[in-house]
Amino acid sequence: MRIxxxxxxxxxxxxxxxxxxxxxxxxxxxxxxxxxxxxxxxxIDVANPPFGILDKSxxxxxxxxxxxxxxxxxLGAEIEFVQVPSTGRIPALLAGRADVTIxxxxxxxxxxxxxxxxxxxxxxxITIFAPQSVKIKTPADLVGKRIGITRATLEEATVPKxxxxxxxxxxxxxxxxTVQALLSGQVDAAAMTAFAEKTVSDANPAKQxxxxxxxxxxxxxxxxxxxxxxxxxxxxxxIFINSRNGTLAAIYKKYTGIDLxxxxxx
Numbered sequence: 001m002r003i004x005x006x007x008x009x010x011x012x013x014x015x016x017x018x019x020x021x022x023x024x025x026x027x028x029x030x031x032x033x034x035x036x037x038x039x040x041x042x043x044i045d046v047a048n049p050p051f052g053i054l055d056k057s058x059x060x061x062x063x064x065x066x067x068x069x070x071x072x073x074x075l076g077a078e079i080e081f082v083q084v085p086s087t088g089r090i091p092a093l094l095a096g097r098a099d100v101t102i103x104x105x106x107x108x109x110x111x112x113x114x115x116x117x118x119x120x121x122x123x124x125x126i127t128i129f130a131p132q133s134v135k136i137k138t139p140a141d142l143v144g145k146r147i148g149i150t151r152a153t154l155e156e157a158t159v160p161k162x163x164x165x166x167x168x169x170x171x172x173x174x175x176x177x178t179v180q181a182l183l184s185g186q187v188d189a190a191a192m193t194a195f196a197e198k199t200v201s202d203a204n205p206a207k208q209x210x211x212x213x214x215x216x217x218x219x220x221x222x223x224x225x226x227x228x229x230x231x232x233x234x235x236x237x238x239i240f241i242n243s244r245n246g247t248l249a250a251i252y253k254k255y256t257g258i259d260l261x262x263x264x265x266x
Contacts, residue, residue, distance in 0.1 A: 030099050031230040034077055042068040043082040043089060043098035047176050049199040050255040051104040063255035067121060067222075068102045070247065071238060085174045087152040090115055093225060100231065104193075106154040106218040116226055118235040119265045120219035121243070122252055126155050128213040129197045130182070130189035136212040142167040148178045148187035155191040158216045183207060191215060195256055219264060239263075 034040045044064055046052040052062040060081050072079035082098045084091075093101045093115060104124060107117055128147065130136060136145070143166035149155050150172050160169060170187050172178040179200050182190040189212060192200075201209040221239075224232050242248045243263055252260040 029230040030225070030228045031234055034075060034099060034231070038077045039080060040072050040075060040077045040100070041080045041082055041098045042072070043084050043092045043101040043103060044068065045086050045089060045103040046083055047174050048086065048104060048193075048196065050195050051193075063122065063251050064102045064104055066251045066255070067248070070242070070251070071102075071235065074238060075234075086150055087173055089152065090223070093223060096225075100222050100224050100235065102222045104220045105223055106220045108154070108157055108218075110157070111223070114226075115223040116228065116232055117266065118222040118224065118232050119239045120221040120263050121239050121248055122221075123217060123219050123261050123263075124154070125194040125217045126158055126191060126215040127194050127197055127211050128159070128189050128191045128215060129201070129209055129211045132208045132210055134188050134212070136189060139164055139213065142189075144168070145189060146170050146187040148172060148181045148190040150175050150178045150192065153192075154218055155215065159191045162215060182209075198257075236265075240265075 044052050044060060046054050046060050046062070046065075048062075050062055051064040052060065055061040060083070065081070068081070069079060082092055084103070086103075089101050089103045089105055090111065092098050101115075104122065105111065106124065107120060111117075128136065128142075134145070135141060139162050142163050146168045147159065147163065148170050149159055153175075163169065170181065172181060175192060175196060178187075178190050178192065179196075181187045182200075183204060194211070197209070197211060201207075222235055224235070239248070248263075249260040252258075
């Protein structure tokens with residue numbers, strides 16, 4: 001009987017040991033892993049100027065990239081960029097390919113069902129623009145016209161709601177394809193951020209592109225996986241500090257040419 005009890009005690013001790021080991025491993029947060037490995041993986045979209053681009057040497061640049069680099073520096077971590085299209089910004093994060101996505105993801109309730117937003121670090125406006133020859137002054141003028149929209153963007157969530165019946169929406173998987181469709185005449189107009197519109201217009205003066213309609217203005221911020229509260233809190237603290245010391249304002253002004261508006265918090 002004593003032998004049985006002894007064996008039972010040893011077995012229970014082994015089970016407790018295993019449980020504690022599993023608990024310790026599962027309790028390691030994403031922030032813990034970043035600090036331990038001294039490396040952070042950041043998903044970015046480099047086809048979305050001025051937030052994400054590739055510079056002349058083929059390296060990531062833009063306001064999102066500058067924010068990501070500064071976050072990595074302040075974490076004392078090496079940065080690994082995970083380049084994704086606009087449609088891959090959330091899937092790459094949820095699949096574990098990245099620790100955080102910093103890709104001008106505007107805040108929406110639908111996206112918040114799948115990911116956790118950090119506090120906003122910038123703002124953007126969605127506009128519809130087209131050549132001067134295309135007559136668009138009100139939403140009613142969209143009827144019968146082909147409007148290019150990039151999937152998984154704020155314009156996808158907003159333009160169809162304001163476009164009247166009879167508007168011909170043409171979908172594209174990335175911004176570059178939407179821009180090319182506009183420049184080639186495949187669509188009559190396109191919806192995108194005012195920043196992207198300016199970049200396209202400046203690069204193609206002969207097309208005489210101009211803003212036609214303001215669709216909406218929204219705030220955007222980094223996103224993390226559900227449950228990554230520690231990483232979210234650290235990023236929120238970083239945004240708070242750097243919105244007060246001028247770092248975020250300087251990055252925003254450098255890449256957009258305009259002043260950073262007051263940022264809300266959750």
